[in-house]
């Protein structure tokens with residue numbers, strides 16, 4: 315006798331509706347490891363989408379504490395967290411686990427410069443949810459060197475950007491930068507000579523653009539892990555929520571970029 | 585022979601004509617346009633069609649042609 319189906323059983327599987335997306339490799343997603351660097355606006359939204367998408371192994375890194383001005387865009391933060399100046403990474407990890415109790419979200423209260431990406435377990439995807447160029451370049455370099463896909467987000471008010479870096483092919487984040495990026499970096503360093511965080515401009519930020527950019531970051535990771543890298547953004551998406559513009563723009567390998575020093579100088583594309 | 589290109593400000597829609605020599609770099613255009621519009625200190629990129637132009641390239645290397653339309657786009661740095 316064939317096995318009888320149980321009515322309502324499919325609604326007991328929290329990922330049932332995800333599994334109905336034919337190309338989505340849910341089996342791979344639940345086994346993949348993610349490193350989320352930055353537990354602020356983008357970090358909150360990225361972790362939220364990761365746990366709801368079925369990811370079970372997430373490490374979230376941030377050294378900062380919650381302040382009240384974070385509360386206009388950070389879904390996991392509460393008034394009392396700001397009053398108690400709790401660590402961002404710890405709060406994100408704890409609240410994300412409430413969304414998906416089987417997810418293991420590990421907080422790391424540390425500067426990204428102190429994180430060793432080559433130590434095990436190695437992440438399958440790295441998310442840049444940062445607020446400065448120096449930290450982005452550090453993460454880009456280490457991810458590229460280790461061959462780990464790096465998905466970087468950035469926002470400013472109603473504008474945003476998602477950059478997808480898929481080593482060993484194609485340009486990296488640094489390839490798309492120019493003197494204006496390095497001037498901003500120098501301006502920050504020149505304030506203390508040591509730490510990039512002293513001069514920290516208060517960049518306009520709100521939740522709708524943060525949500526859009528973080529959602530795109532996670533969606534690109536879903537494609538990468540489902541074997542759909544060829545459908546990923548190539549290489550950067552610029553979003554302007556005020557003027558309703560969303561454009562995919564290509565970059566090219568910079569022969570002077572240290573990430574590609576062993577390559578012949580050419581405009582190679584992935 | 586100098587080139588004349590039109591640079592659009594992605595944030596305001598305003599345009600400015602710019603006269604260039606082949607040895608000018610893309611970074612020169614970015615700085616010239618950002619300065620002209622008195623933009624806030626920040627990171628910017630320059631697009632030509634569907635491509636972002638590499639800052640260090642000269643106008644000639646980047647294949648910028650006379651009468652090209654270029655666009656100056658802010659590169660958002662925030663996210664924390």
Ligand SMILES: [Zn+2]
Pocket residue numbers: 485486487488489490567568571572573574
């Ligand atoms: Zn590069």
